[in-house]
Amino acid sequence: xxxxxxxxxxxxxxxxxPLSLAFGIxxxxxxxxxxxxxxxxxxxxxxxxxxxxxxxxxxxxxxISLFSGTLIAKDRTSSFLMRLFASPLSASDFILxxxxxxxxxxxxxxxxxxxxxxxxxxxxxxxxxxxLVVLIPAAVLFIAIGLLAGSIFTDKQVGGVCGALLTNxxxxxxxxxxxxxxxxxxxKRIAYALPFAHAVDATRAALAGDYASIFPHLWWxxxxxxxxxxxxxxxxxxxxxxxxx
Amino acid sequence: MNAIEITGLTKKYxxxxxxxxxxxSIEQGTCFALLxxxxxxxxxxxxxxxxxxxxxxxxxxxLGKSILSESQAVKEVINLSPQETAVAPNLTxxxxxxxxxxxxxxxxxxxxxxxxxxxxxxxxxEVERQKxxxxxxxxxxxxxIAMALISAPQVLFLDEPTLGLxxxxxxxxxxxxxxxxxxxxxxxxxHYLEEAEALSxxxxxxxKGELKALGTAPExxxxxxxxxxxxxxxxxxxxxxxxx
Numbered sequence: 001x002x003x004x005x006x007x008x009x010x011x012x013x014x015x016x017x018p019l020s021l022a023f024g025i026x027x028x029x030x031x032x033x034x035x036x037x038x039x040x041x042x043x044x045x046x047x048x049x050x051x052x053x054x055x056x057x058x059x060x061x062x063x064i065s066l067f068s069g070t071l072i073a074k075d076r077t078s079s080f081l082m083r084l085f086a087s088p089l090s091a092s093d094f095i096l097x098x099x100x101x102x103x104x105x106x107x108x109x110x111x112x113x114x115x116x117x118x119x120x121x122x123x124x125x126x127x128x129x130x131x132l133v134v135l136i137p138a139a140v141l142f143i144a145i146g147l148l149a150g151s152i153f154t155d156k157q158v159g160g161v162c163g164a165l166l167t168n169x170x171x172x173x174x175x176x177x178x179x180x181x182x183x184x185x186x187x188k189r190i191a192y193a194l195p196f197a198h199a200v201d202a203t204r205a206a207l208a209g210d211y212a213s214i215f216p217h218l219w220w221x222x223x224x225x226x227x228x229x230x231x232x233x234x235x236x237x238x239x240x241x242x243x244x245x
Numbered sequence: 246m247n248a249i250e251i252t253g254l255t256k257k258y259x260x261x262x263x264x265x266x267x268x269x270s271i272e273q274g275t276c277f278a279l280l281x282x283x284x285x286x287x288x289x290x291x292x293x294x295x296x297x298x299x300x301x302x303x304x305x306x307x308l309g310k311s312i313l314s315e316s317q318a319v320k321e322v323i324n325l326s327p328q329e330t331a332v333a334p335n336l337t338x339x340x341x342x343x344x345x346x347x348x349x350x351x352x353x354x355x356x357x358x359x360x361x362x363x364x365x366x367x368x369x370x371e372v373e374r375q376k377x378x379x380x381x382x383x384x385x386x387x388x389x390i391a392m393a394l395i396s397a398p399q400v401l402f403l404d405e406p407t408l409g410l411x412x413x414x415x416x417x418x419x420x421x422x423x424x425x426x427x428x429x430x431x432x433x434x435x436h437y438l439e440e441a442e443a444l445s446x447x448x449x450x451x452x453k454g455e456l457k458a459l460g461t462a463p464e465x466x467x468x469x470x471x472x473x474x475x476x477x478x479x480x481x482x483x484x485x486x487x488x489x
Contacts, residue, residue: 001347001350001351001352002347002348002349002350004347005343005344005346005347005348006344006347006348008344008347009333009336009340009344012335012336012340013333013334013335013336016335016376017335074334078329078330078331078334079327079328079329079330079331080331080332080333082297082325082327082331083325083326083327083331083392083393084348085296085297086295086296086297086320086323086324086325086402087320087324087345087348087349087396088317088320088321088348088349088350089348090317241299
């Protein structure tokens, strides 16, 4: 009951923020339509809907970090979290409470992206469902980044770190906007040392039904998600047991 | 019977001592006011007692439970209204109240009953469907205190509860606090001396992290040979003689 009450509150807070909806769903959809329009006029293989949709889905998920980070940071700076820290909610209630409402939101966000892609001639196949499942570790990764950012930054700093830096870094290094092989060298190595390009490649493989190619990439995403989640939980618990909320 | 027993409670931030070896007992069902100028250590004391900050040394026992070793049990029986208004901005007034009732373990039926009662007790009916962020500061403060009381705490910490309230709202809150006497142990910090005088059964005055004086308002006035409680407070808080 305690956890459910907190989960429900966090879900309402995020869904009632119009900026969350505009950035989380609206902006990726606009990009999907725009890049598809470019593809229609000047064919670019990277912008074919089968390749573009997974990239946009991962890009859309990067805004999840902004939502969760901003909510947690605002709760901290407004003393609301102080009130909750004095309540019987446990550390795991807090972490699950901030994480659980975001997972269905993330899945819904990806589903909307693929639904819109159907109208842009993405074939309606069962692999779309597989792609949605493959995106879950990426969703957890971005949720963990949000939890970490919200635990250590103010809401304004979260806006800068997650809203500007993370969305750009995850976009540029994901291989969605341009082929990483075209740049090659250190840029490509850095991109593939981070999880974003792997998340896109795993989703593309799932969508293409190329099952053998999913896991080499997905392990990277799962590994990053697990490590960042552990760091986020430690940072949040330190904040909870520390001298400043 | 004492609701709170504080023994040698100390909090240090690096070299700075925010609270120095505080020893204090607070009787159950009474209202205790903790006074002091800014930086005296009042809020740090409240934070330690409400398990938000770990003491550097010492302990406090609240209704038989240690804040150090039984903090979860302590949290079940206390509630807090922080110095700054602490409400969920995108939730309505009703939803904020339901949230707190829920996280203190009430089931759906009890949550609805408690919320209805809190809305009635704090005259929140006219704004119950409004999002908290659209309320004026005074309404937010009233909601914040209603949220602190909805869990029916046995010990309630009110950190400057009437800050930003107009005279009428302040009087209403005083009346609500008066009604709690005998049932709830209230620990109140305030900068309004008349508030402490009117509401509290006992007053503790802190300065530079130490408890400088303890007693009822008339006792403190008499001890300092002061004309008013304000004179007595100034003398105690600054360590000077009271103006005769």
